Amino acid sequence: MASSHSAAESNVFTLRARYVFPVAGPPLAGGHVTIAGERIAAVGATTREAPVHDLGNVAILPGLVNAHTHLEFSDLDSPLGSPGQGFAQWISQVTASRGRSTQVAATGAEPGTAPPQLSAPTSPVVRGLAESLAAGVTTVGEIAVTGWSPAPFAQAGIDATVFRELICLSPARIPEALAIAREHLAATASLGFQAGVSPHAPYTVHPELFAQVVALAAAHDAPVAFHLAESPDELELLRSSTGPFHDYLAARGFWVPGAIPLGTRPLNYLRQLAQVARGLVVHGNLLDEEEQAYVAEQRARLSVVYCPRTHAYFGHPRHPLQQLLERGAHVALGTDSRASNPDLDLLAEMRFVASHFPQLGGEAIVRLGTLSGAEALGVEKSCGSLVTGKLANLAIIALPESAADDPHDLLLGASRRCVATYLRGRIVAGALPV
Ligand SMILES: [Zn+2]
DSSP, rough: SSSHHHHHOOEEEEEOOOEOOOSSSSOEEOOEEEEEEEEEEESSSOOOSSEEEEEOEEEEEOOOEEOOOOOOOOTTHHHHHHHHOHHHHHHHHHHHHHHHHTTTSSSSSSSTOOOOOTSSTTTTTHHHHHHHHTTTEEEEEEEETTTSHHHHHHHHHHHEEEEEEEEBBOOGGHHHHHHHHHHHTTTTTHHTTEEEEEEEEETTTTTHHHHHHHHHHHHHHEEEEEEOOOOOHHHHHHHOOOOOOHHHHHHHHHHOOTTSSSOOOHHHOOOOOTSSSSSHHHHHHHOOHHHHHHHHTOOOOOOOOHHHHHHHHOOOSOOTTHHHHHOOOEEEOOOOOSSSSOOHHHHHHHHHHHHHOOGGOOHHHHHHHHHHHHHHHTTTTTSOOOOSSOOOOEEEEOOSSSSSSSSHHHHSSSSEEEEEEOOOOEEEEOOOOO
């Protein structure tokens, strides 16, 4: 962070709101949050601290956690393709839109792909970071590709876990892909954010590379994000080496016959992914009952990252969110990218869950978008809830004038929006209500 520590630490103030949602405990009516420098100094129902800024009819939440996104697509005004189309078809449009067709090749290095100009003020990543902060998102699980730059993340100051994407179906190029992963993980300490790796998905990663990357991440205690059980096309490829993904890959010369053993299931990957301390099962739309039970059994290590509006965009069958939670599985929320979502608004994802899974209740839904996301990424010691000592990352959400028996209903009703975002004790987006 660029801010002066000494100046920040001398800065002590209290925010009061109609409701404070600590997530670590029940909502506090007329609650307060006291901030000292970059951290939370106190959370409660009363305060003797001064000065007190009464924010009025707002909610104070922990900064929201978007556990899965690809900010490189943040310049898209609307999702690619059309709602409900086949997933393999959408993937081909994504690669075409970015000139990334070489990337969904048998390579981890994407030779010939020009690095995106990530440091330009209008770069998609810069736009995506600004949009995230404006939406109250202070922690992201970002998938980074060739040419990614830490500069925009450092400038934004956002808490990022940066997963290096690996795409490689060719056995011959596995060492090259592993070298990329190793280099990325080694850079962690100097870059100031958590580094992870993301073997992209079963249809773009050779099983041997997946096994080796998981072992590498386990040795580095690094998180792993893996798109899994997202579409019927994917399951068909795993089961029988046929279908739209096979045809897509074969037509481009990327398919490696026999690379994926016939009869492979998502469970085969889950068992390996559970070797790492934090494994993110991105989507998990089609996990069967045995796989749901396994994810629940491994809840300390595995999290399903449900991307509600992206899931809806593809018209997939209903997500097993409720079954997963009932089984005790750990679930977080993500937006995925603007290639399949209209925006990066995590509160809108929570609102979507509230309207489509009302039986879950507001408390559980707010947890999904905050503390559960932090736990999925392994950063829950510093963020995800309003607890003394954690970073002062806050989302300030405007509330309606109406009353509600459950204050969560005020928060998750239609058209609520973030009006200001605090990151490490400073306002970085929006403005306080006067
Ligand atoms: Zn994704």
